[in-house]
Amino acid sequence: MSTDNKICETITMLGRNAFSAKFSLQKLSEAEKNKVLLKVAGALVDSSDEILCANEKDIKKGEENGMHEGLLDRLRLSPERIKDMAEGIKQVADLPDPVGSVIDDWTLENGLRIKKVSVPLGVIGIIYESRPNVTADAFSLTFKSGNAVILKGGSDAFDSNMAITNVIRRTIEKEGYNPDFIQLVPFTDRSAVGELLKLREYIDVVIPRGSAGLIRMVCENSKIPVIETGSGNCHIYIDKAADISKAIPIIINAKTQRIGVCNAAESLVVHEDIKEAFLPELQKAMREKKVELRADEDSINLLPEAKPATETDFATEYLDYILSVKTVKSVDEAIEHINKYNTGHSESIITEDEVAANAFLKGVDAACVYVNASTRFTDGFQFGFGAEIGISTQKLHARGPMGLKELTSYKFEITGDGQIRG
Template identity: 70%
Template structure:
């Protein structure tokens, strides 16, 4: 299907979706969730093709991990959709109401955005997550996945469309752009006559390209140079466990820790244990001069390292003399995604929570929790690192706008 035809069909179907009741949408979502599980072999067969192509093309291990689907991940996709079913439908909910002195009654209510375009890379589970959230929030969605996951995305989108058709819903609620020519992405960014909002998910290069070139309003999802700051009053065992989880559980995700900041008063006791843990998990440590004397086999950190999202078994280390210096370092190099402090001191924790400029700020917890599913959103459309409209994991409410409904009784303006 040509891009223009896809966009026209999405614009046409958005009004059909807005007429659906919450029950209609939930029944369709449950049907799709069940169908994804029953058709798991079909999805895995398609994913195997993408995975083998990725290996042959020298795809990095972190990206291969993002690409891979198995029974467990497909079940997680289906369960995410079921969790979305259990969430309150935001459409039509009242945000506020008030009455003017002239008797006009004004109500502010949530409405769909309309047609949402999503450009994403590598992670085929995004196809299901994006559908569930956009559909439940009353929107049509046009998906443009990366060429490296094309077979997986086609299989998943076909199954979703089949589930919608079986539920009596127009399957054009989800449309996939299958043309892998890069020029199509550029054309898609200019379809502001048909697409209301564009959301990029993927590499820094992809996001920057969309932000700089799109004529459609963009919700920017950012890369994740996430820091963990180990304060002088940290519980060392707690800190080590959190860092291992945040750095090594999955290296190829945006909420993985990429940078460690440590207070000088605890570095002598903490850093050798940190070094041992990183060595056991195969993580390369790149540290500043103050840290390297306590870390075996560390490399000298560069300015570029401090600001880099490695998506690899690499972590940068910086020693500081205060929580304020830690905050300044993090605010200089972070990407506005997720930052954490490990401390037993309430004042340091409060200072960190209030002054670190990021969408999600943690005390004594792993940055890996920055995720729509973990936040109870069922799934997520992405992690917004901007400050207008949406910030952090984007769930149903973040995929709505609002309108004012005004009720009068013959009032005219003088």
């Protein structure tokens, strides 16, 4: 059998397995699901040596291939990070079960009672890169919300993802349930993604997590509905009424706390009336954090260490110690600039002017819009959702941090007493 045929047959088998498993999973009670989640959390910690041994193989390959420091950090596991994964699973177990909630309930004049009830999506395919903790997060959220999951991790983290998945599957089976509630595509070949994206018969929705290139490829090639967890070209607008003492710490946090994440700030928009007071303070702060500034013509004379910004800079998600700077004449111009270049993720205004703040909140088209706060808060855990499956930058059917509720749909349950339609 050729490699292509083997990949095709294996991926199709994963789809069939997940389609079958989802029905038994949807029968589990909240108590049964929580018990499994807690057992998995404990098993991950108990299996730390096994997982770390696999992770070390991935780290070694990454170093040999010249992987960027930020990506190596996302890939690397430690006993503490495994404990964090386990803690995240425990937190999901503590959250209310999103399945079976009555969203709406009414009775028609003819006596028919209609209930709108939350239900699982069914089978979810998740395609992601580098971060092995996503494997545990994805399982906990899909399992608690009653969905079977097929995972396709990046080749960089293949051994880590396989080890984590094996621990989870062993634990599920030990508890007497179908281990196919979670499956991992056992190939690093890119053609496996293409085969997965054809399985409309078995998979209900696909969620990509990773680079802009990965997300674009999935959206363009999938025959299955996609929830786009987009890249984050996030902006912070420094209004003329900004408190600079607030602005600088917010920018430092948004830009430098973690550079390789989608909610990190990539661009500043500055009102011209405050630039002379603000930009020298910005340069000092960014110099200390070793952040390179790329500035437009109206601001570069106040930023002698900056490089000239190009049109491309304003549209770039750097995921690096680089920050672009654009000067504007009004909040309306700031909103127009941000809506032109943003990716629908997270945008923030720093201002003490309530009118400007409200204009920004209403005018900016993004999943999360902040006033006087860091964009780094766009995160399911920070929002109180527990672990997240991703940050949706689209509008159907979910937007922003996706927790348990966002992994459900609904159906209508109609109860009658002999009614017929005239």
